[in-house]
Amino acid sequence: MSGRVLVGVKRVIDYAVKIRVKPDNSSVVTDGVKHSMNPFCEIAVEEAVKLKEKKLIKEVVAVSCGPQQAQETIRTALAMGADRGIHVEVTGKDYETLGPLQVSKIMAALAKKEDAQLVILGKQAIDDDCNQTGQMTAALLDWPQGTFASEVSFDGDKIKVVREIDGGLETIKIKTPAVVTADLRLNTPRYATLPNIMKAKKKKIANVKPADLGVDLTSRLEVVRVDEPPQRQAGVKVETVDDLVGKLKEAGTV
Amino acid sequence: TERALGLCLSGCRGLSQLAELPDTHQLLRQTCRDFADRELNPIAAKLDKEHVYPAKQIQELGAMGVMAIEVPEELGGAGMDYLAYSLAMEEISRGCASTGVVVSVNNSLYIGPVLKFGSEEQKREWITPFTTGEKVGCFALSEPGNGSDAGAASTTARQDGDEWVLNGTKAWITNSWDASATVVFATTDKSLKHKGISAFLVPMPHPGLSLGKKEDKLGIKASSTANIILEDCRVPLGNMLGPRGAGFKIAMQTLDSGRIGIAAQALGIAQASLDCAADYAHKRTAFGSPIGKLQAIQFKLADMAVAVESARLLTWKASLLRDAKKPFTKEAAMAKLAASEAATYCSHQAIQVLGGMGYVADMPAERHYRDARITEIYEGTSEIQRLVIAGQLLKEYQS
Numbered sequence: 179m180s181g182r183v184l185v186g187v188k189r190v191i192d193y194a195v196k197i198r199v200k201p202d203n204s205s206v207v208t209d210g211v212k213h214s215m216n217p218f219c220e221i222a223v224e225e226a227v228k229l230k231e232k233k234l235i236k237e238v239v240a241v242s243c244g245p246q247q248a249q250e251t252i253r254t255a256l257a258m259g260a261d262r263g264i265h266v267e268v269t270g271k272d273y274e275t276l277g278p279l280q281v282s283k284i285m286a287a288l289a290k291k292e293d294a295q296l297v298i299l300g301k302q303a304i305d306d307d308c309n310q311t312g313q314m315t316a317a318l319l320d321w322p323q324g325t326f327a328s329e330v331s332f333d334g335d336k337i338k339v340v341r342e343i344d345g346g347l348e349t350i351k352i353k354t355p356a357v358v359t360a361d362l363r364l365n366t367p368r369y370a371t372l373p374n375i376m377k378a379k380k381k382k383i384a385n386v387k388p389a390d391l392g393v394d395l396t397s398r399l400e401v402v403r404v405d406e407p408p409q410r411q412a413g414v415k416v417e418t419v420d421d422l423v424g425k426l427k428e429a430g431t432v
Numbered sequence: 433t434e435r436a437l438g439l440c441l442s443g444c445r446g447l448s449q450l451a452e453l454p455d456t457h458q459l460l461r462q463t464c465r466d467f468a469d470r471e472l473n474p475i476a477a478k479l480d481k482e483h484v485y486p487a488k489q490i491q492e493l494g495a496m497g498v499m500a501i502e503v504p505e506e507l508g509g510a511g512m513d514y515l516a517y518s519l520a521m522e523e524i525s526r527g528c529a530s531t532g533v534v535v536s537v538n539n540s541l542y543i544g545p546v547l548k549f550g551s552e553e554q555k556r557e558w559i560t561p562f563t564t565g566e567k568v569g570c571f572a573l574s575e576p577g578n579g580s581d582a583g584a585a586s587t588t589a590r591q592d593g594d595e596w597v598l599n600g601t602k603a604w605i606t607n608s609w610d611a612s613a614t615v616v617f618a619t620t621d622k623s624l625k626h627k628g629i630s631a632f633l634v635p636m637p638h639p640g641l642s643l644g645k646k647e648d649k650l651g652i653k654a655s656s657t658a659n660i661i662l663e664d665c666r667v668p669l670g671n672m673l674g675p676r677g678a679g680f681k682i683a684m685q686t687l688d689s690g691r692i693g694i695a696a697q698a699l700g701i702a703q704a705s706l707d708c709a710a711d712y713a714h715k716r717t718a719f720g721s722p723i724g725k726l727q728a729i730q731f732k733l734a735d736m737a738v739a740v741e742s743a744r745l746l747t748w749k750a751s752l753l754r755d756a757k758k759p760f761t762k763e764a765a766m767a768k769l770a771a772s773e774a775a776t777y778c779s780h781q782a783i784q785v786l787g788g789m790g791y792v793a794d795m796p797a798e799r800h801y802r803d804a805r806i807t808e809i810y811e812g813t814s815e816i817q818r819l820v821i822a823g824q825l826l827k828e829y830q831s
Contacts (some may be wrong), residue, residue: 253459369496372496372501373511
């Protein structure tokens with residue numbers, strides 16, 4: 179086993195920013211808006227670095243797809259302890275239509291190229307909330323997947339994943355190589371230490387084009403329109419429980 | 433070294449750094465900002481109200497390397513430069529000004545002089561344990577009888593065999609109740625005036641060293657400030673820091689650097705005030721629109737922004753000069769003066785923008801106002817800064 183882990187990190191609008199829709203309803207405003215690493219990707223990086231610290235794996239490679247600024251996100255991963263980075267350059271229209279299908283094709287190609295033992299991704303990105311990339315990557319590679327992981331441990335040549343599901347927790351064992359997606363409670367990501375920020379400067383970030391990986395970025399989806407959520411309406415007061423039930427039946431919710 | 437060399441080789445590179453920070457420094461700034469937003473901002477009001485020392489946060493900052501930014505890695509520090517220190521200090525202080533001063537005193541006033549004037553053995557003993565956040569140090573120069581007049585120190589040190597015996601009282605010592613060591617300035621010969629002062633390293637607690645009551649301050653309440661009382665406090669001869677009689681010089685040079693730290697702290701407070709006011713201006717409506725549409729408010733915000741940005745550039749310039757090992761005394765004093773006055777100005781105006789809401793503890797503006805005030809006083813009053821600046825300036829014009 180190569181002992182190499184690929185971690186996908188996505189540059190998204192910072193969680194604390196108030197999102198605004200462009201006047202033409204084509205997309206959200208991103209110019210001049212603060213961006214940072216997707217919180218679930220931070221958790222993924224943290225898990226990979228912890229596995230390396232426990233000497234269960236040998237190398238952590240951070241991957242990001244996007245324009246030049248994606249390198250900032252990779253550098254944050256390097257400062258957290260990743261060993262090197264791969265920046266897959268995607269710009270312009272391709273970047274606007276970049277989605278889980280394209281990214282999973284890229285991740286699958288890189289996983290094969292880098293002979294990865296494990297691919298760890300955040301369970302979803304906070305901008306599109308797709309929750310698809312991990313699953314698609316596993317399918318393309320025909321690898322097992324452990325998604326919504328709240329606990330990951332090595333068990334011989336298998337990985338034990340505790341998954342957060344609607345009914346509670348599900349424990350599965352999957353063979354490596356495998357894909358794991360990180361859920362909120364998997365760990366608490368560390369703050370980069372200053373010495374690691376300095377060391378990150380010397381770590382390598384390789385530049386790769388999707389074409390080099392044989393990946394076609396054509397999107398099969400077209401975003402028709404983006405709207406803000408409807409303004410919250412005032413509630414209605416009722417006098418009795420019967421009135422309440424009546425109103426709910428009227429609204430078709432009961 | 434690559435950085436410092438680059439700066440030395442071309443002053444232009446130093447100036448371009450004012451326009452766009454290097455990647456490492458941007459990442460550092462973002463990391464400290466995230467820490468301040470997530471770990472300090474949510475508890476700052478509580479720390480202020482209950483006067484609680486942020487021990488856990490200081491340890492976390494220690495683990496990040498923030499408690500010993502300039503200290504080389506082999507001694508346990510982060511091995512970064514003063515520009516990094518200024519950036520870290522501003523972001524930390526923006527979250528919590530009290531935490532900021534604890535960080536600043538440890539970095540600049542305690543570790544600073546030991547790093548610059550200490551022997552290799554002293555550095556290992558008195559710096560390394562103070563890099564992790566578990567222990568912090570303090571700086572004992574001021575006395576009840578003299579603050580600005582540092583040369584008039586009346587704390588004495590007399591040699592008795594293989595020990596120094598210290599006697600006297602130090603006043604206004606930040607971190608005193610939380611510190612594990614102090615740099616103390618005492619005179620071995622009052623007749624030599626300021627040339628008789630030497631610096632000494634004293635562990636805390638220690639026989640002969642006691643603490644006065646914690647001062648009940650207007651602001652930066654989570655940091656402890658008290659007298660340090662020395663009564664036949666004995667330390668080994670090896671605890672003298674630097675040459676005998678060099679104490680005043682050590683103090684002044686230490687404060688030159690400390691000024692950059694306090695300037696950065698003041699920037700954090702000023703920026704936090706501006707953030708608070710600008711946010712409120714978007715949300716509060718009066719006369720049918722958000723108050724941010726009113727010119728009176730806009731002019732205030734613009735003036736605040738100019739005050740902060742100009743003080744910030746002065747602070748960065750002082751840092752870059754220091755990192756390039758060029759003279760920086762004048763620039764550091766200018767930075768501290770500008771930044772502290774920006775902090776008091778911005779926090780004052782922030783309360784004004786908030787109106788009644790600025791006067792109550794529900795909003796942080798009143799805490800910024802109280803925290804800002806001390807920045808014009810400690811580590812050299814604004815009046816002393818003006819004297820330092822004028823002194824340097826007149827020297828330049830002499831030739």
